[in-house]
Amino acid sequence: MKGTLKFGMVGAAALALAITSAPVAAEDGPTSADLMNDASTPGDVLTYGMGPQAQRFSTLDQVNTSNVKDLVPAYAASLGGEKQRGQESQPLVYDGVIYVTGSYSRLFAFDSHTGEKLWEYDARLPDGIMPCCDVVNRGAAIHGDKIIFATLDAHLVALDRKTGKVVWNKKMADYQAGYSATAAPLIVKDMVIYGNSGGEFGIVGEIQARNVDTGELIWTRPTVEGNMGTLNGQPNGITGKTNASWPGDMWKTGGGATWLGGTYDPETNLIYMGTGNPGPWNSHDRPGDNLYTSSTLAINPDTGKIVWHYQTTPHDGWDFDGVNEFIPFDAKVNGKPMKLGAKADRNGYFYVLDRTNGKLVSASKFVMETTWANGINLKTGRPNFIDANRPGAPNGSEKGTSVFSSPSFLGGKNWMPMAYSKQTGLFYIPSNDWGMDIWNEPIAYKKGAAYLGAGFTIRPIAEDHIGALRAMDPATGKIVWEYKNKAPLWGGVLTTAGDLVFTGTPEGYLKAFDAKTGQELWKFNTGSGVVGSPITWTQDGEQYVAVMSGWGGAVPLWGGEVAKTFKEISQGGMLWVFKLPKR
Amino acid sequence: MTTRRHVLAGLGAAMAASALSQSAFGAPLEKVRALGVLRVGVYKDNRPWSWSDGGKLRGIDVDLAEALAGELGVKHDVVEFMAGEELSDDLRNVVWRGGLLGFQKCDVMMHVPFDRKLQIDNDQVVLLAPYYREGFAAVCGNRQADCEVPPAQFQGRRLAAEIGSIPDMYLVGGFGGVLREDVKHFNTGYDAVAAVGKDEADVAVATKAQVEAAMKDMANPAVKRRKGPLQAIMSPGWDVGLAVKDDSRSLADAIDAIVTKLATSGRLTQIFAEHGVTWQPALQAS
Structure with missing residues (x-):
C-alpha cells in the first residue's frame, strides 16, 4: 500500500505533481505514508485521532494501571493573551516539537522537552465575522515541511513548520453567519481533505480535496443530492439523484454541513465523513429522507465520488446532526472476521457498520433515553420512529405543541471524539444525558424580520450527572462500565495499551480510568475546564501525556439548569504535559 | 471599519x-x-x-x-x-x-x-x-396575471421567496403543501421580487418594503401587487x-x-x- 500511495491520485495534473516534487527525506518531514502509519509510531503524533482511522489508541504501556497514580506535570505552557476561550484542540508531536491550535485561529509550536514556545501564528481575522458557537479550533495536520489548519474565516492556511511563516493560504468558502471552520484537516495521498459548506447559497455541505503543496483545489463533493461535484475544475457527477428525497429546489439549501472532518481507512481506500442535519428546521416542510444529511458518507479519495452512505437520522426533525467520527476497526461477527466501523451519533445510538459497503451490523443505545425512536431496525437499517415525539408543524401563528426530546440537539455525543482500544476491544464514548423541550415559536425574529423559529429548553434528565464516559462493547452493544460526571463532558478520549482511558472534564480535571473496569485511578486539576483531546507519545525513553486546558465551546452558550453545573469554571488556555517521575 | x-x-x-x-x-x-x-x-x-x-x-x-x-x-x-x-x-x-x-x-x-x-x-x-x-405582501407577473386568486391557485407557477423566511414557510408549508414543489429560493426578499421583474418567477412573497422598493427599481408595469390579504400567513406584521x-x-x-x-x-x-x-x-x- 505504501508504495502506491503517492501515485494513487487521479488526473494527469496530480500525477505530474507527484512526479516532479522531490523525493521526501525523513528530515524533510512526514510523508503521506508516515501519516498512514501514525498509529504504529508512538514516538510521534502526526494525525488528528492518532492515526487516520482516529482510534485514539496508543501502543504505549509504560504508564499503566499500576503506576498512573504517580503521573505528575512535566511542564505547562500558556497560550497567553486575553484570548482565553474554549481550547478543543488535539496536539501533534513531531521532531521534538508540539504543535497545538488555540482559540481565535492561533497555532503554537512548543519545544516538546521543555514547553518553551518556538513560534506562534495568529490568523488575522476580519472583525465582521461572528461565529455561532465560540471561537474554537480542534487541531492541525502536518505534512512535509508544512503544518496546516483551518481558520474561522473559512480559510485553510499552511505554515512552514519550522518558522510559522505562511506557505499558502486559501479561501475555502465565503464566510456565512453561523458558519465556522474549526475541524482539523485530514491528509490523504498528498491531499488535504476538509469539510466545508458551498453550493449556490453557500449552505450545502461540501467536502474539498486540495493539493497539500499548493492548496489548489482537486475535487469537491457536495453532500446533498442534486448538487454537482467537481474534479480538476470539471463537473464530476451529481451527488445522488435530484429530487429523489427532497421537494422542489430545497436541495439547494439543504444543509448537511461536514463541519467535523473525517477519518480515512487505507485498507478500503475510503474517506468517512459525517454530515450535518437538514434545513429548514421544520421537517414537515421537507418530506423525504433528505439525503445525504445526518449520514456517514464513504468517499473514494481518487475519484471524489460517494461509494456508500448510511443515514443515521432519515428526515431529521430534532437537529440530530450526523457529523460524528466513524472509526474503522476489525472484529469478528458471528465468528467471521469483518472490516467494521463504528459511530456514536448525536441521536443516542452507537452504530456498527460493515465499512466496505455501509451495511448495518448493529445499533445500540448509549444514552439513558432516546424518545425519538425505539431502536433501529437491523433489516432495513432505519430507526423505529416514535411519531408522537417529532416536533409538530407550526399551526398558523399559534405556538405549537411542545415535545420532550432526548437526547437534546446537543446530542448523546457532540463533537468530542471517542476512542477504541485494540487491547480491550471496547469503545470509550464521551456522552451526555440531557433532554430538551422543543416547540415551534410563533413570534421569533431573524435579520430584523418576523420568522418562525424553534424554541427549546435543554435540561438534565438525571439527578446526579449530565456527562457519562461509557465503555461500549461493539460485539454485544452493552455498556461495560460508565463514569458519571456532574457537568456535561465536552472533551476527547484517549486509550492506551497500559489499559488506561484518559479524558478531561469541565471541572478542570484530566482523569485516567482503568480501561477494563472504569475505576478512576488518577486525576489532576488543570485550572480550567478540559474540552480538548489528550494524546500520548514517547521521547527519550519516557512516556508523555498531553492535553489542552481552557473552558469553552458550545456548552457555556446554553443557560438554564445545565449552566448550574459549570457556573464556577474559569476560562483558560494552557497546554499541560505529564510523565512519571524519574526513579 | x-x-x-x-x-x-x-x-x-x-x-x-x-x-x-x-x-x-x-x-x-x-x-x-x-x-x-x-x-x-x-x-x-x-x-x-x-x-x-x-x-x-x-x-x-x-x-x-x-x-x-x-x-x-x-x-x-x-x-x-x-x-x-x-x-x-x-x-x-x-x-x-x-x-x-x-x-x-x-x-x-x-x-x-x-x-x-x-x-x-x-x-x-x-x-x-x-x-x-412592516408586514408581508405579494406580487405577480408573467404567467400569473391575476394576483387576487386564493394562493393555492398559484400551483404550477414559479414562486419566489427568501430562504428560511416566513414567506418561504408560508409557500412550502401552507395549503397542504401543494405549492412546495414550485418554490424557488433567493438570498433576499428583494431578490425574490426582482425575479418576477426579470421573468424568472411568476409570483413573489416578501415584506412590504422589499416589494415596494423592488417594484420601483424594476419599473415593470406588468408586475402587479396583490391587493387582498395573504390568507393564513403566520404573522400579522410587526413594528x-x-x-x-x-x-x-x-x-x-x-x-x-x-x-x-x-x-x-x-x-x-x-x-x-x-x-x-x-x-x-x-x-x-x-
Missing part, C-alpha cells in the same frame, strides 16, 4: 485615542456628544433598508441613521454587520457585548423589531423608537424600531424624541419615498 478609521482620523490623534478606549463601552448621550460620533449598526444585504452599493452603504436605515446623528449634532459612523441565527445574536454582537473577533459595539442598532417578548428575552438592551409598520444598550437610556430618550420629530415633520415619509417605500407609522409609535 474603514469608515470608522476615517471618522477617527478627522478628530485628531488625542481624540482618537480616547475614542478607542471609550467606544468599547456603549456610549450614552453625553459620551456620544463628547466624542462627536454616533456609531450605528445596520444589517448587511438587507435591501432596501441597508445594503452595499459598490462599497457604499445605502438604504432607508442608513439614511435614517445619518438623520439621527445630524439631529444630535454629531457625525455618523454607520457600519454593517452579518445577521446571526436569531435576533438575540445580533443584539449581543452589535449592542451589548460586541463581536468576539473585534467588532466594536455600536451606540445604536437599526431595524430591531419593537416587540414585548423580544424585549423581555433580551434585558441587556432597550428597544425604542418604532419607526415603521420596526431601534435598540441601545440598557445603560444608554439618555441616548434612548434623545433618539425617541428625534424619531417623533422626523415623523411629524414628514422627513421619514421623504426618506422612505426615496427608496420607493410608503412610510407606515408603527402601531405602537409614541
